[in-house]
Amino acid sequence: MSLCSRSWKKLCSPGFQPTSAFQRSPAFQRSPILKPNPVSKPSPAWKPLDFPRKGIAIVSADEKIEEENLPDYATAGQHVALKLYVESDFSESSLDNELKAYERIQNTSNKHPGRYAVRSLLDSFCIDGPNGRHQCLVHPPLWDNVYGLRHRNPARRFPEPVMAFVLERLFQALDLLHQECHIAHTDIQEGNLLFNAEKSVFSDFEQEELDNPSPRKELDGKIVYQSRELGQAYKVSRLVLSDFGSSMRVDDGIEHLEDIQPDVYRAPEVILQIPWTSSVDIWNAGCLIWDCFQGEHLFTGREPEFETYRSRAHLAEIIALLGPPPPGLLARANLRSKFFSDTGKSCTALDSFALSNTGLIGNFRAGISLPEPRTLEQREKFLKGEDKECFLRLMRKMLQWEPEKRSSAKELLKDEWILKHLE
Numbered sequence: 001m002s003l004c005s006r007s008w009k010k011l012c013s014p015g016f017q018p019t020s021a022f023q024r025s026p027a028f029q030r031s032p033i034l035k036p037n038p039v040s041k042p043s044p045a046w047k048p049l050d051f052p053r054k055g056i057a058i059v060s061a062d063e064k065i066e067e068e069n070l071p072d073y074a075t076a077g078q079h080v081a082l083k084l085y086v087e088s089d090f091s092e093s094s095l096d097n098e099l100k101a102y103e104r105i106q107n108t109s110n111k112h113p114g115r116y117a118v119r120s121l122l123d124s125f126c127i128d129g130p131n132g133r134h135q136c137l138v139h140p141p142l143w144d145n146v147y148g149l150r151h152r153n154p155a156r157r158f159p160e161p162v163m164a165f166v167l168e169r170l171f172q173a174l175d176l177l178h179q180e181c182h183i184a185h186t187d188i189q190e191g192n193l194l195f196n197a198e199k200s201v202f203s204d205f206e207q208e209e210l211d212n213p214s215p216r217k218e219l220d221g222k223i224v225y226q227s228r229e230l231g232q233a234y235k236v237s238r239l240v241l242s243d244f245g246s247s248m249r250v251d252d253g254i255e256h257l258e259d260i261q262p263d264v265y266r267a268p269e270v271i272l273q274i275p276w277t278s279s280v281d282i283w284n285a286g287c288l289i290w291d292c293f294q295g296e297h298l299f300t301g302r303e304p305e306f307e308t309y310r311s312r313a314h315l316a317e318i319i320a321l322l323g324p325p326p327p328g329l330l331a332r333a334n335l336r337s338k339f340f341s342d343t344g345k346s347c348t349a350l351d352s353f354a355l356s357n358t359g360l361i362g363n364f365r366a367g368i369s370l371p372e373p374r375t376l377e378q379r380e381k382f383l384k385g386e387d388k389e390c391f392l393r394l395m396r397k398m399l400q401w402e403p404e405k406r407s408s409a410k411e412l413l414k415d416e417w418i419l420k421h422l423e
Contacts (some may be wrong), residue, residue: 305368
């Protein structure tokens with residue numbers, strides 16, 4: 001499916017222009033941004049640098065120089081994106097995870113649709129810098145991410161056809177990772193889902209930089225360049241899942257208890273410290289869908305007393321939405337005693353939810369009150385009738401306390417709500 005429908009054109013209309021936060025960033029608020037050819041006379045402390053445009057020596061086109069002598073030098077004028085790793089213990093671990101994930105991906109069949117729903121690695125190389133050696137990954141260039149595109153719309157949400165397109169691509173990617181690569185991504189978020197764009201977007205970007213070089217400044221002897229946004233894309237045919245720096249093998253025989261995932265997308269088994277599998281990605285996807293389609297987080301985990309994310313606040317929100325966790329799940333939880341007492345035969349505080357899960361042994365004792373219960377039907381605010389019921393059935397396939405009861409990515413690709421809105 002290609003996003004060139006009315007929904008895409010509406011999303012990319014002139015009224016939905018992007019806004020950059022770069023000029024409000026701390027780095028550029030500390031000192032003025034100087035353009036290469038400023039109108040006013042700059043301060044001597046911030047003398048701008050400009051590249052000469054005349055008097056440059058011209059080398060014959062037949063004479064090979066520097067990188068042209070390398071065996072893999074290409075003259076095709078291909079645009080690529082470079083991902084540069086900085087030197088740190090975290091980066092070393094992240095790089096190792098990413099390279100191992102790409103190795104597994106490249107060993108899968110090209111016939112699997114998920115191969116075209118994950119970011120591909122073209123090459124990698126090392127470069128020496130003043131602070132050590134850095135690994136660079138070479139990727140095909142991509143356009144905006146899901147967060148950026150969603151915020152071009154004043155409503156901060158996707159219409160149904162765009163949402164269905166995103167879900168189809170995401171579940172194709174997860175099916176490849178889970179079933180063929182035996183990998184859990186563990187970091188699915190809007191910034192890691194990127195759209196492609198027509199080649200003209202990148203050639204126009206290149207020409208604009210030549211015609212109007214980016215503003216820059218000198219800071220501590222280094223040149224800092226202001227980022228330039230890519231132009232508008234009016235047709236995309238792909239969306240890819242990227243960034244495998246947090247990915248983990250799930251076929252290694254290891255009992256995984258690592259603290260993973262973005263806070264608001266964290267699966268209950270991670271919060272309760274229950275050995276997790278690739279099904280954490282399915283819970284993560286369900287929470288992400290709510291962001292994109294409803295324009296708000298399903299769970300925040302924000303505790304007013306501390307004004308920050310806390311696991312107990314997140315767990316309380318899940319209970320308010322889904323009811324208490326099943327006893328069988330709690331029996332596997334290493335952190336059960338942190339959140340629940342062992343006394344009492346039922347959780348009287350939770351019985352008032354009048355939901356089916358009433359067999360919980362013990363009381364929620366995390367030191368905070370449970371929020372007022374609100375069902376998915378009460379929280380969903382844009383759909384009506386059968387379409388709403390169909391969408392909520394999709395959500396419930398992912399938002400299950402017990403990981404084993406969540407649908408697989410392959411099963412979710414056949415969901416009726418997605419298929420209906422892809423037509």
